[in-house]
Amino acid sequence: MKLYDGGRAPNPRRVRIFLAEKGITVPLAEVDIAKREHKSAAFTTLNPLQRVPTLLLDDGAVISESIAICRYFEAVQPAPALFGRSALEQARVEMWQRRLEFELLGAVAAVFRHTHPFMVELEVPQVAAWGEANRAKVESFLGLLDRHLADHEFAAGDSFSVADITGLVAVDFMRLPKLPMPAGLYHVQRWHAAVSRRPSATA
């Protein structure tokens, strides 16, 4: 088994944190995005979408998409449960994982990919107006998240889950396009500090 990893990029970090929470060690193969190694012919054979992380299993099967890789390990080793246990828990984790991925991580990524000089050759075409439009989406969703976290310890309720991993990575990723944390979001700050203190956060 081998996990094709992408260093500091947010999606590879999501999977590394997930594995750290599970206590699972997987051999990593570094893919240097700055050197466009994810665009090579060899890597494209593994993942035609040319993205990391990508998991290669011992029988040659390939799984890409961060959350698909996480689900593989959740099924192989269910404890600790990071996708919920009961039907309602599973649905709540999925709902908040998706909200945090689309409304926050996706919006932060859109600002970065469409406005940052580093991405000129990787995001074609860069549409600056689309990047700028996502700044308001980030701020709006963080306000909604703050109201939610006023009544909930973690993103999906009482237990730490994969939704918190996506949220943590998204908030930390805001630094790259220099997105400010809006003032007064005390519940987001409390939650972010708590999940950042977990040993997995350094993965």
Place this chain on the structure above:
Amino acid sequence: MKLYDGGRAPNPRRVRIFLAEKGITVPLAEVDIAKREHKSAAFTTLNPLQRVPTLLLDDGAVISESIAICRYFEAVQPAPALFGRSALEQARVEMWQRRLEFELLGAVAAVFRHTHPFMVELEVPQVAAWGEANRAKVESFLGLLDRHLADHEFAAGDSFSVADITGLVAVDFMRLPKLPMPAGLYHVQRWHAAVSRRPSATA
């Protein structure tokens, strides 16, 4: 239990097809998007993101996000399995569900939301250049999907899954922004015809 539905919009249809495949009947409450009923105060209390579909359970719990609603019903009634059974199947379904959702349904939706006159007041700001940029993404992903379906009966392998539902809805949604099906994609056409013939497709 009540499912707040949105008529012809693609995400409500995804959940209706899923329920039809499971043979589950849920009372529907129609939300008229054209009349902005999803922006009402009452609906915003249920789902602060103001989107359909949204599921209200008998104990007052609310689940939004189409795939989260589908996962709730998969956990409540596992057969027929639409999210895979083994760890590898579950991961493959998740991988292809996400690819079809982000690379195809999301790209078609971006073309529609950012270029169609109907969306001027619902998608603020409309960024026409972003809508146009997604035309190439749709065409590129359909080519990749065709090569994949040359060796696989369904999107995630040998069995019909939620990934096929997302794919069917995405291809049908191409009609709205008048996106053409590229010529020569015989495997996509074979697959689309097969999943369209299932009784669930009319849901």
